[in-house]
Amino acid sequence: xxxxxxxxxxxxxxxxxxxxxxxxxxxxxxxxxxxxxxxxxxxxxxxxxxxxxxxxxxxxxxxxxxxxxxxxxxxxxxxxxxxxxxxxx
Amino acid sequence: xxxxxxxxxxxxxxxxxxxxxxxxxxxxxxxxxxxxxxxxxxxxxxxxxxxxxxxxxxxxxxxxxxxxxxxxxxxxxxxxxxxxxxxxxxxxxxxxxxxxxxxxxxxxxxxxxxxxxxxxxxxxxxxxxxxxxxxxxxxxxxxxxxxxxxxxxxxxxxxxxxxxxxxxxxxxxxxxxxxxxxxxxxxxxxxxxxxxxxxxxxxxxxxxxxxxxxxxxxxxxxxxxxxxxxxxxxxxxxxxxxxxxxxxxxxxxxxxxxxxxxxxxxxxxxxxxxxxxxxxxxxxxxxxxxxxxxxxxxxxxxxxxxxxxxxxxxxxxxxxxxxxxxxxxxxxxxxxxxxxxxxxxxxxxxxxxxxxxxxxxxxxxxxxxxxxxxxxxxxxxxxxxxxxxxxxxxxxxxxxxxxxxxxxxxxxxxxxxxxxxxxxxxxxxxxxxxxxxxxxxxxxxxxxxxxx
Numbered sequence: 001x002x003x004x005x006x007x008x009x010x011x012x013x014x015x016x017x018x019x020x021x022x023x024x025x026x027x028x029x030x031x032x033x034x035x036x037x038x039x040x041x042x043x044x045x046x047x048x049x050x051x052x053x054x055x056x057x058x059x060x061x062x063x064x065x066x067x068x069x070x071x072x073x074x075x076x077x078x079x080x081x082x083x084x085x086x087x088x089x
Numbered sequence: 090x091x092x093x094x095x096x097x098x099x100x101x102x103x104x105x106x107x108x109x110x111x112x113x114x115x116x117x118x119x120x121x122x123x124x125x126x127x128x129x130x131x132x133x134x135x136x137x138x139x140x141x142x143x144x145x146x147x148x149x150x151x152x153x154x155x156x157x158x159x160x161x162x163x164x165x166x167x168x169x170x171x172x173x174x175x176x177x178x179x180x181x182x183x184x185x186x187x188x189x190x191x192x193x194x195x196x197x198x199x200x201x202x203x204x205x206x207x208x209x210x211x212x213x214x215x216x217x218x219x220x221x222x223x224x225x226x227x228x229x230x231x232x233x234x235x236x237x238x239x240x241x242x243x244x245x246x247x248x249x250x251x252x253x254x255x256x257x258x259x260x261x262x263x264x265x266x267x268x269x270x271x272x273x274x275x276x277x278x279x280x281x282x283x284x285x286x287x288x289x290x291x292x293x294x295x296x297x298x299x300x301x302x303x304x305x306x307x308x309x310x311x312x313x314x315x316x317x318x319x320x321x322x323x324x325x326x327x328x329x330x331x332x333x334x335x336x337x338x339x340x341x342x343x344x345x346x347x348x349x350x351x352x353x354x355x356x357x358x359x360x361x362x363x364x365x366x367x368x369x370x371x372x373x374x375x376x377x378x379x380x381x382x383x384x385x386x387x388x389x390x391x392x393x394x395x396x397x398x399x400x401x402x403x404x405x406x407x408x409x410x411x412x413x414x415x416x417x418x419x420x421x422x423x424x425x426x427x428x429x430x431x432x433x434x435x436x437x438x439x440x441x442x443x444x445x446x447x448x449x450x451x452x453x454x455x456x457x458x459x460x461x462x463x464x465x466x467x468x469x470x471x472x473x474x475x476x477x478x479x480x481x482x483x484x485x486x487x488x489x490x491x492x493x494x495x496x497x498x499x500x501x502x503x504x505x506x507x508x509x510x511x512x513x514x515x516x517x518x519x520x521x522x523x524x525x526x527x528x529x530x531x532x533x534x535x536x537x538x539x540x541x
Contacts, residue, residue: 004090004096006096008097034093035093043093045091045096076157080091082345083096084091085341085342085345086341087091087092087098
């Protein structure tokens with residue numbers, strides 16, 4: 001299963017590192033990263049394969065969400081199909 | 090990977106514009122539970138519902154979490170209970186309502202619909218007794234919803250049922266007067282009721298449906314409204330295009346959730362209901378879409394035209410996004426559940442007469458309208474007859490869900506809370522239709538019904 005991890009909020013040093021560390025700890029394989037900073041607003045999306053993950057989906061999701069709260073960012077983990085179905089025919 | 094702009098658009102829709110799945114509704118046939126012993130029938134009903142729907146709520150919660158899309162309601166619709174009451178006509182059908190309530194609580198759903206009777210051509214055994222018991226059933230339960238189909242394009246309008254339902258609506262409000270007359274808010278009177286509607290209070294599981302089915306109702310007035318606002322000054326054709334494109338995206342999400350829920354529950358997928366269902370939350374209003382098209386207030390001259398465009402564009406956009414479309418499909422205009430409608434009604438811009446005109450071009454009918462408590466039963470029957478006539482002639486679903494606010498007058502308000510919102514009490518024309526209503530009989534099916 002592939003998920004999109006989206007990170008939105010104020011730009012600070014090390015966001016990418018912190019998010020990818022959590023992914024690595026749970027063996028979630030990051031396949032692609034796109035990021036942009038527009039007027040201080042940081043937006044990053046990661047495509048990750050979580051098929052071989054060592055924890056359940058909800059655990060990764062909750063952990064990243066908690067990390068987001070700590071950093072003042074909004075971090076969401078969502079199944080990639082929601083974006084595929086909405087934006088691709 | 091998917092474009093970052095698209096990802097952010099989806100997240101904005103969910104986070105800021107109230108995009109959600111309004112309901113995942115499991116339809117369950119109870120036909121085989123009929124029994125001449127009502128207690129035995131109730132036992133079979135309870136067993137079947139709790140067995141079939143045991144995983145409904147946990148599965149929806151998992152989908153919600155994995156896909157990041159809120160699923161607001163998990164519901165159950167069942168075979169119209171009048172059909173089961175027909176097997177034990179001398180027993181009190183309210184027992185069925187208590188059984189449904191118990192089953193709904195056991196599986197954790199928000200509502201269970203189907204305390205219903207289909208009497209568009211006449212009453213069969215069990216129908217009349219069930220209709221008489223509706224006010225008590227709704228007063229003694231909190232999760233059970235009821236509906237009665239009193240007319241159809243094929244059958245005409247059963248005026249005996251129309252006369253009866255005016256009284257039933259009043260009694261339902263009367264028996265729940267200490268609870269904001271909530272009984273009447275859980276009762277819908279239909280013409281051309283769909284058999285696969287996932288929305289409450291009118292959901293029931295039709296006799297042509299499979300044993301068990303998953304139907305999904307989408308929402309998203311806030312998303313449409315935001316898209317129109319972003320468009321700025323453009324002509325009305327461009328507005329229609331924006332609505333279509335947005336409805337497509339919303340419905341694709343509904344289709345995805347419906348298919349996933351159906352797969353995980355091992356239950357066939359029925360339909361996606363392409364609806365714009367508002368909530369009282371700010372930014373989740375159908376009225377605001379109409380105002381966004383250029384009306385000062387919902388209810389102004391031009392409202393019916395804007396609503397017609399909206400309703401049509403929602404269907405055109407949604408229909409390609411789903412493999413099976415059904416239910417009510419269109420824009421809902423419930424007054425108490427829509428912040429913009431509430432404001433328009435408070436400001437005197439929206440009248441029942443205007444709402445009636447709007448129901449000719451939108452998905453349902455006069456929905457969640459609070460009327461003075463002293464409105465006579467025959468006036469309510471007159472409202473029902475008018476709505477049914479619009480549905481019958483136009484081959485569409487129409488419905489009436491009015492709440493007589495016991496002890497209150499026009500201009501006051503009734504607070505329901507939650508998704509039901511709050512309703513300013515609207516003025517009703519009380520010039521009497523009593524003689525017309527008391528005639529009884531059946532309005533013959535219109536010429537439109539002869540299509541063979």
